[in-house]
Amino acid sequence: MSAEYNRGYLDMELLRFTTAGSVDDGKSTLIGRLLYDSKAIFEDQLESIERASLKKGEEGINLALLTDGLRAEREQGITIDVAYRYFATPKRKFIIADTPGHIQYTRNMVTGASTANVALILVDARNGVIEQTIRHAFIASLLQIPHIIVCVNKMDLVEFDETIFENIKADFDKIATKLDVHDIRFIPISAKLGDNVVDRSKNMDWYEGPTLMYLLENIHIASDINHLDARFPVQYVIRPMRDEYHDYRGYAGRVEGGIFRKGEKVKVLPSGFTSKIKSIDIFENSIEETFAPQSVTITLEDDIDISRGNMLIKEDSIPEIGQDIDLMICWFNEKPLILGGKYFLKHTTSDLRCVIRDVKYRIDVNTLTNDENNKKIGLNDIARITIKTTKPVFYDSYRKNRLTGSLIFIDEATNETVGAGMII
Amino acid sequence: MNQYKINHLRELEAESIFVIREVVAQFENPVMLFSGGKDSIVMFHLARKAFWPARVPFPLMHIDTGHNFKETLDYRDKLMADTETKLIVRYVQDSINQGKAVDETGVNASRNKLQTVTLLDGIEELKFDCAMGGGRRDEEKARAKERFFSHRDEFGQWDPKNQRPELWNLFNGKKHMGEHFRVFPISNWTEMDVWQYIMLENIPIPSLYFSHEREVINRDGTILAAGEYVALKEGEIPQKRIIRFRTIGDMTCTGAVLSKAGTVEEIIEEVAATRVTERGGRYDDKRSEAAMEDRKKEGYF
Numbered sequence: 001m002s003a004e005y006n007r008g009y010l011d012m013e014l015l016r017f018t019t020a021g022s023v024d025d026g027k028s029t030l031i032g033r034l035l036y037d038s039k040a041i042f043e044d045q046l047e048s049i050e051r052a053s054l055k056k057g058e059e060g061i062n063l064a065l066l067t068d069g070l071r072a073e074r075e076q077g078i079t080i081d082v083a084y085r086y087f088a089t090p091k092r093k094f095i096i097a098d099t100p101g102h103i104q105y106t107r108n109m110v111t112g113a114s115t116a117n118v119a120l121i122l123v124d125a126r127n128g129v130i131e132q133t134i135r136h137a138f139i140a141s142l143l144q145i146p147h148i149i150v151c152v153n154k155m156d157l158v159e160f161d162e163t164i165f166e167n168i169k170a171d172f173d174k175i176a177t178k179l180d181v182h183d184i185r186f187i188p189i190s191a192k193l194g195d196n197v198v199d200r201s202k203n204m205d206w207y208e209g210p211t212l213m214y215l216l217e218n219i220h221i222a223s224d225i226n227h228l229d230a231r232f233p234v235q236y237v238i239r240p241m242r243d244e245y246h247d248y249r250g251y252a253g254r255v256e257g258g259i260f261r262k263g264e265k266v267k268v269l270p271s272g273f274t275s276k277i278k279s280i281d282i283f284e285n286s287i288e289e290t291f292a293p294q295s296v297t298i299t300l301e302d303d304i305d306i307s308r309g310n311m312l313i314k315e316d317s318i319p320e321i322g323q324d325i326d327l328m329i330c331w332f333n334e335k336p337l338i339l340g341g342k343y344f345l346k347h348t349t350s351d352l353r354c355v356i357r358d359v360k361y362r363i364d365v366n367t368l369t370n371d372e373n374n375k376k377i378g379l380n381d382i383a384r385i386t387i388k389t390t391k392p393v394f395y396d397s398y399r400k401n402r403l404t405g406s407l408i409f410i411d412e413a414t415n416e417t418v419g420a421g422m423i424i
Numbered sequence: 425m426n427q428y429k430i431n432h433l434r435e436l437e438a439e440s441i442f443v444i445r446e447v448v449a450q451f452e453n454p455v456m457l458f459s460g461g462k463d464s465i466v467m468f469h470l471a472r473k474a475f476w477p478a479r480v481p482f483p484l485m486h487i488d489t490g491h492n493f494k495e496t497l498d499y500r501d502k503l504m505a506d507t508e509t510k511l512i513v514r515y516v517q518d519s520i521n522q523g524k525a526v527d528e529t530g531v532n533a534s535r536n537k538l539q540t541v542t543l544l545d546g547i548e549e550l551k552f553d554c555a556m557g558g559g560r561r562d563e564e565k566a567r568a569k570e571r572f573f574s575h576r577d578e579f580g581q582w583d584p585k586n587q588r589p590e591l592w593n594l595f596n597g598k599k600h601m602g603e604h605f606r607v608f609p610i611s612n613w614t615e616m617d618v619w620q621y622i623m624l625e626n627i628p629i630p631s632l633y634f635s636h637e638r639e640v641i642n643r644d645g646t647i648l649a650a651g652e653y654v655a656l657k658e659g660e661i662p663q664k665r666i667i668r669f670r671t672i673g674d675m676t677c678t679g680a681v682l683s684k685a686g687t688v689e690e691i692i693e694e695v696a697a698t699r700v701t702e703r704g705g706r707y708d709d710k711r712s713e714a715a716m717e718d719r720k721k722e723g724y725f
């Protein structure tokens with residue numbers, strides 16, 4: 001490990017993944033195993049869980065203890081919120097959105113899934129595909145996580161039997177045909193013993209696919225981002241109050257889709273004015289082109305009035321513009337959604353308000369059926385609704401772009417984030 | 425399409441810059457906390473990048489325990505002058521003089537916990553509605569569930585059970601009068617990322633991070649700088665050692681490591697090989713398993 005390692009490190013890609021599974025399927029053990037086998041665990045952390053394992057009277061160290069967080073939860077032996085974990089191999093840096101839990105599960109998984117490239121779905125080999133598995137697969141599809149890896153865990157408890165694995169695979173595939181998922185892989189593992197997690201299993205010669213770590217390190221994610229439809233929501237306007245940059249007016253923001261090049265013509269929404277890109281600046285450097293997910297500052301040839309919430313686009317791809325929006329939502333709050341109620345919205349960099357016009361149906365996430373009779377939307381419910389906004393929104397369908405197609409609902413009285421929306 | 429991708433450091437950088445700009449867009453009177461440690465140095469560097477060619481549009485605030493290494497203060501003052509940044513300093517000693525905080529006594533005395541009082545007073549006095557901090561989620565178990573935008577009630581307290589869900593890159597900074605936010609722009613960075621980025625961007629850091637000779641004592645496995653603020657226990661004799669610091673803060677509880685790393689490259693190699701967390705070297709965190717969590721609920725950084 002020397003200079004080469006350092007250079008390698010600079011070439012690493014970032015991969016975000018989320019984990020889903022019912023209680024006791026082995027999520028914590030699996031994450032602990034990934035951290036442990038990739039040497040992301042430090043001696044003092046190891047000592048601390050050894051102490052904790054001993055206290056609980058367990059033999060050996062319990063890898064699951066590595067990943068549980070707050071003390072109250074630790075004491076109750078449950079985890080109830082999204083926690084983020086980090087590890088790296090020479091190829092990639094990983095961010096895990098660890099979303100275990102019970103009642104608030106859907107809300108947690110949706111939150112973790114919103115930024116994930118990959119979903120790991122755990123299935124207990126003894127139980128096979130159960131209602132919860134359907135729910136997890138559905139959420140992964142609803143949130144458009146580009147890749148799903150189904151880990152069939154506890155293979156050691158079913159004598160590493162190939163038929164059991166194949167049957168689970170077939171059952172899962174049946175559900176997947178009803179969903180909008182594109183890339184599903186299956187791996188038979190034992191999180192506890194380590195089979196096919198980082199090291200190849202000696203107990204399952206019949207399995208010829210990659211280990212979980214190999215997949216995480218190599219799955220192709222570069223084309224998950226939309227590089228076709230140029231979208232640049234203006235976040236902040238930079239006007240330096242200093243002599244040498246007297247006339248500088250820069251539009252700061254993060255590219256949320258497509259590619260912008262110096263000299264190209266851009267259109268400003270909502271005003272409709274057009275201009276050309278004069279420069280693309282990152283600190284003291286100017287660059288020729290920029291793409292998602294870079295944060296840059298763009299200057300234009302013409303002096304036009306642009307503020308936060310406006311969007312720069314290119315005329316070859318105009319987003320939808322409208323006030324009546326059809327979307328899927330997941331509700332996060334004990335206070336149910338109010339039909340006709342008003343909420344604050346955040347969409348890209350704009351703040352606006354909306355009224356809930358209609359609830360079309362609620363989805364029963366365990367059976368994947370639409371319920372048009374029960375329109376009461378409460379905590380953890382998923383539904384299709386329509387809203388009307390106070391001003392025009394420039395958006396894409398969530399399928400086309402996860403960033404310009406998503407929004408959050410905020411309660412006007414409590415300021416809490418009460419729901420997430422994916423535009424259809 | 426392969427050319428259209430960026431490495432993980434650039435992606436983390438873009439995310440942090442987005443968060444810092446979001447703070448300036450959403451809050452009226454934000455402040456950035458600055459300790460002189462490498463995390464706050466990186467955070468401040470990101471802030472400069474976020475607003476260039478304008479100056480950073482908010483002040484920095486240093487909560488001074490009075491137990492600082494001189495190198496840290498010299499570094500801080502030079503950086504502020506070079507970048508024309510406004511610095512506010514609030515002293516833990518003032519809180520003690522006002523009777524709002526009581527100095528711990530005895531051999532393990534530390535002012536880390538007292539910083540909270542001074543910090544909350546500073547926020548109230550100067551009417552800041554958002555304080556950005558350099559906390560990272562990989563630092564400690566209790567931080568793993570912290571949000572980028574962390575809501576605090578009118579007493580500055582954090583309620584881990586009632587956090588706002590954070591999705592995509594939509595950050596909800598709405599609040600009522602008297603409440604404020606803590607924002608952690610480098611939440612997703614690890615210690616390794618911070619060092620790699622310092623190397624990538626050539627960011628100057630205080631000399632304490634590099635190997636040097638210093639009088640130290642070894643207390644229950646933690647190497648502490650022998651100085652006027654560390655009371656010696658019976659039988660403790662300061663000895664000269666070649667060391668460097670992995671974190672720098674209050675002299676009374678900042679642990680050093682024996683090290684010959686004299687450049688950022690060498691530090692990176694050392695971090696890659698090391699098997700103890702940064703906080704493993706912090707004496708005050710060792711006092712109790714849940715020490716950090718308790719401090720956070722009270723409004724610690």
Ligand SMILES: Nc1nc2c(ncn2[C@@H]2O[C@H](COP(=O)(O)OP(=O)(O)O)[C@@H](O)[C@H]2O)c(=O)[nH]1
Nearest residue numbers: 023024025026027028029064153154190191192
């Ligand atoms: N035999 C066996 N037990 C496992 C395996 N993975 C997890 N377990 C056990 O299953 C129980 C629940 O695991 P845990 O990781 O806490 O599940 P979680 O609730 O999904 O986080 C623990 O007793 C684990 O030791 C496995 O691959 N094989």
